[in-house]
Amino acid sequence: MSKDFDIKNIAKLASINLSEDEQKELDNDLSIILEHVKALSDLKLDTEQKEIFIHPLEKELELQEDKLVESLTHEEALSNAPKSKDGKFVVPPSME
Amino acid sequence: MSLQPTIGIETHIELNTNTKMFCRCGVVDTEDPNVSLCPTCLGLPGALPVPNKKAIESITLLALSTGCEITRKGMFHRKNYFYPDLPKNYQISQFDLPVGLNGELEIVIEESTDNIQIERVHMEEDTGKSTHSGSGRIESATSTALDFNRSGVPLVEIVTKPVITSSKQAVAYIEELRQLAIDLNISEGRLEKGNLRFDANISVAPEGSSELGTKVEIKNMNSLRSLERAIDYEIERQTKAVEDGVEIIQETRHWDENKELTSTMRSKEGSADYRYFSDPDLPNMYLSEDFINQVKSTMPQLPKKQREELVDTGLSLKQANILSKSDVWIKSLYFKVHKQTKDSEASFNWITGELQGQMRKSNIEKLPDWFSYEYLSEIIELIKNSKISFTSAKVILSELLNTDSTPNEVAEQKNLFQENDTDKISEMIVQILEENQDVVERIKTGEDKLVGFLVGLVMKQSNGSVNPGMAKELLLKKIED
Amino acid sequence: MDITNLPIRKINTLFSKKELKPSELYSQIFDNAANSEASLHAHLTLFEDENIKKAKESDSRFDSGTAESLLDGIPIAIKDNINIKGYKTTCSSKMLSNYTSPYDATVIKKLKESQTLFTGKTNLDEFAMGSSTENSAFGLTRNPWNTDFVPGGSSGGSAASVGARSSIAALGSDTGGSIRQPASFCGLVGFKPTYGTVSRYGLIAFASSLDQIGPITKTVDDSRIIFSAISGDDPRDATSIVNNQVDIPSGKSAKIGVIKELMEDGISDEAKNEVNKVTEILKSNGYEVKEISIPIIELAISIYYLIAPAECSANLARFDGVRYGLRVDGNTSYEMMENTRAEGFGKEVKRRILLGTYALSAGYYDEYYGKALQARKEMIDEFTKAFDEVDYLISPTTPTQAFKAGEKTSNPLEMYMSDLCTIPANLAGLPAISIPTGITNENLPLGVQVMSRALSDHSLLNFSEIIEKEIQFNQQPKGWV
């Protein structure tokens, strides 16, 4: 197939820092898989406008009442934090 | 070549629900970090979202009140981007099927109105809050601290079409939207708390041009003042660039509140590809006729309609607009006082001027229980019938805010009724003239201004109870005699 | 009598009659696990200490006659992508190797209410992505029938645990066959319920619209008992549904269809033979059996490998090193997240995240993800049509018997193909079960899959029980008890 994807860009979007080797390997894997799924583009369906659903049984969304339910304590919320200080999660600087 | 600015505004309104958008954690107003969290709003593995009914009712109410078409078959999408204060690294939002489409909002500037076209109204969840620490400037932050209490708080995003042409219009639009949200009781509408946050898309193009110029997005505005200044700054910057033949780059700029200028945040090249797709955790949302009718039945009177009613009482549009953006008790006070006095001007001035002024000065947040709207009517009537002076009226009002009595009682007690008995006043004047023969002589030789001095003495001696007009008239008459 | 080989109902009777104590059963189960663990590596964690105490509590409930649930004191293994409060939930990923869940999944809550004992957490393909349990960051699991072979996946640890009688039953999760395929490879019953009947709250999501929790057991009745205990509408899962079962015939009036597309090239003769064996028995018992064509099944793998990766690319975005799990530092938050995700995810997980990211990205959505959604809808329609003609659809569960460890790790597509028969039920949300029916020449078990319309789970189990009785599989791997 025509190779129309850029593995570096995809990895950037997915926020995964790939090594050169990984890039090469995944580039190849994705090509093979995309070649296979291309079969779908030949598929001719009765109508182009099949309604897009997400729940396979087409269940409708139910809404919940605006009532408070107690949940995690402050300690539980931070219990898995790789780094925290003064009750906050701490990460390296996140400037734009 | 004259350049015309075009502005579109995206506003995020934080709803006043008890709980968050997709979980039942409380929406809290606290400095204590990370105290209102559950697996869902902290993005823990395995947790799932369930939408808040009240939030959907609120957004539907807003969409209906702005005349939007309601999307009966809607859905939630995931907007994917990595940011440390976004716990799932996607925001649940709405993409091509928002709750409301194609509405409008009437705004007022001075004595005229405009309709701002609204493109869409959609529902989404808020992020957590980042605090950057280091030397205090973002660029040199050494770490970022995260509080997720705000994560998942329901937000309504309202996007206008690019139809706004000045910073004045932009400000009037936000003021109107804020009041609407308050009147609908869907948000606290407090700008200082970030209940409303806005981004503006600004471009300039030659007047009459059918195409818009390159658009620049300004973020980080949280007050009307910064909105106004940022827009003015940006229009000027872009106009100058076009005039100098410098290309305008499509980018996102940041409004620096201290330096009062906008600066580049990121350019379009590196712009995100949000990979929107329908959230598989949330089935399609169908808003039934019944649901919409039930929401409609809770609709209060809208600001636009309020203004019409106020104008009908005799107020100008500007005055009506001021009242429509005031607290509910002020609006209703106006209607009551006006109903009794039939005097729109006096009712408006006494309420929005003296009453609110005195309350602000004395830090009184709400009217004391004993204070009846009838007191204001009484005061207005007393002035109208020359029973008290304007100065006395102010004294009476101040007294009424502090003690449980009526205007007549205060006037009586403080001896503030204007003396309209000519004989009594004449007696007083004769005495004053005798004591001030020198002044009388000077007046006779043409120093007219000194009449005022004598009037002042009359007022002083009578504790202000004399009608000053009448005192002056009588004084002149006696001097001539 | 080997007590660990008994069905749940029988064990419960023995408990009630005080002929067996839960603590005795547990101690036998734990001994089995201790014996086989080094060879099979079915579990990532075994909970011995607290279970001795819990088993004793169960003893006293049976002593005092206060035990109410069929599952009281029954040792069940839990796939390690289901959260149990206070225990590690790793998803067999380096990303979560130190993650302790602060909450219970809904299925765990329900099993706790039933007084079930959790024997431990079972190994899986990382984040349930795989078909062999070789993609575990903590080492592969081996097939108890022959340790040269894989147990299937991704619930391979759960299947190996029940197979080696290290637990009476196990919970797995099934996104494209992850319960049924390992059940088939290990000579067990694996049941994927109708999508939405079992809450996904607390199941670490792989692909939300496809994932479903279900049991891996020795008998159909055991699956029925567990399904009854864990199913039900959950207010914490918007996709969960009220388990309103529809009754379809399971006796001789039931009509059976053999799926044409799953009896063609790509399916081994052995697998076809198992299907034929079952249909012959059914025919001889008076059932009507015919061939049914569902042409879109040819595209099942393609549809699945767009939808599942697309959903997983967003579902796994939350693993970023910010709030929990692995963190690999960087100069900025973004670098930290990129480094963490590079280090924390294994190759297959990365492959699928990237594939899904691409399928959703600007310019490719319509061609890939959008098309897959349309095709998925077509598949549901074709199944609906098929169920107008027949009540049950039969096919092989897997194209082949279990393969050797390492045999399919080099070519991802080849591994994907092993899910050909199981994927359609996930795409259409249908209940599907794998029943063990035979042993191959290499002395490995094989199963047959039966599917039925949505919400006919109970009828499907009843019908499967008829097949189970006729086939009399009754075999178990040797050397573990």
Ligand SMILES: [Mg+2]
């Ligand atoms: Mg937004």
Ligand SMILES: [Zn+2]
């Ligand atoms: Zn929450």
